[in-house]
Amino acid sequence: MKSPTNPPSTVRDATVPPVAYRQPPIRQWAANDRPRERLYAHGAAALSDAELLAVLIGNGTAGCDAVATGRALLSRAGSLGRLLAEPDHLPPVPGIGPVKRARLVAALELARRALGEGLTDLPRIESPRDSAQYLQARLSHLSHEVFACLFLDTRHRVLAYEELFRGTIDGASVYPREVVRACLRHHASAVILAHNHPSGVPEPSRADRDITQVLVDALALMDIRVLDHIVVGRGEPVSMAERGLLLARSR
Structure with a gap:
């Protein structure tokens, strides 16, 4: 129903003063x-x-x-x-x-x-749960996809966290050469990969599995182990290591 072009003026009872409520400071x-x-x-x-x-x-x-x-x-x-x-x-x-x-x-x-201090205080990263809470806090509420890495030393202690690639709501381009370069820059002996799904569903896609395998193989050439790839959404993050999706090919 359309509004009239010239609506009638509102009639107010002159005996009732207007009341303006304002929250006190x-x-x-x-x-x-x-x-x-x-x-x-x-x-x-x-x-x-x-x-x-x-x-x-x-x-x-x-x-x-x-x-x-x-x-x-x-x-x-x-x-x-x-x-x-x-x-x-x-x-x-x-x-x-x-x-x-x-x-x-x-x-x-x-x-x-x-x-992040909770991670650096750990003697070492021993399970996906050790890093999942931190990664979820960093990535789960982003409206665009981000690919990040936790860089670890030979004892699997955290050296650094870095967000390497930013994308759109449904994907981010990941360049293996840049991941290798970042690992070398941080003198990492191992790395945990992570990215978020803005849709909220943390199930790894076929593209996620493919790029993970490429990174596992590329980093293995530098004697850098990929310990996990954690996919963050709403609820519990998914560990690709626990799913058995991190398989280094024989060289």
């Missing part, structure tokens, strides 16, 4: 409702994602407190995981200027690096 909230005070009293785990962001943001704008700004940021990003995955691409939100943006990017990047 956080400093006027009860002490046990303020995010910072709740963090002090109960610990960070007691706060919601929006409240934790509010503590980082510090203050909101007129009519929009820091908690509401945090909710808007989460809504624009789609999830907290998306913020963690791409902290350098925070969505534009009113009230988040250059200073607050820099503060949030720094905090989110620290969170990502903290995940």
Whole structure:
């Protein structure tokens, strides 16, 4: 049904004044409702994602407190995981200027690096589960496909993590020569390959299996072992090593 070209003016009862409700600023909230005070009293785990962001943001704008700004940021990003995955691409939100943006990017990047410290603290990578959580945190929420590597020494300790290739929503081109070059640059004796499926389904495709075999063979020529290729989506990542899909051909 089409709207009329000239709709009649809205008639309002002159005896009822318009009511404009505005959330009071956080400093006027009860002490046990303020995010910072709740963090002090109960610990960070007691706060919601929006409240934790509010503590980082510090203050909101007129009519929009820091908690509401945090909710808007989460809504624009789609999830907290998306913020963690791409902290350098925070969505534009009113009230988040250059200073607050820099503060949030720094905090989110620290969170990502903290995940990586858990890997470097391990005596060695002994199973797909040792690296899967970190790789999932780095890759699972990206809207485009990324191919990455964990570079390991002779004892399978983590030397570095690097994202080598970025693609589109349904694929990324992987160049074996560049993977070999990156392994040599990091003085790696072994490597764990990883990439994400933005569709959310972590099942390895035929193309995934083919490029994995090419990389296994190419890196074997340099005496560099491919320990695994982990495919990240929603839910549990898939280990191609556990599937028996890493078979080096005899030379």
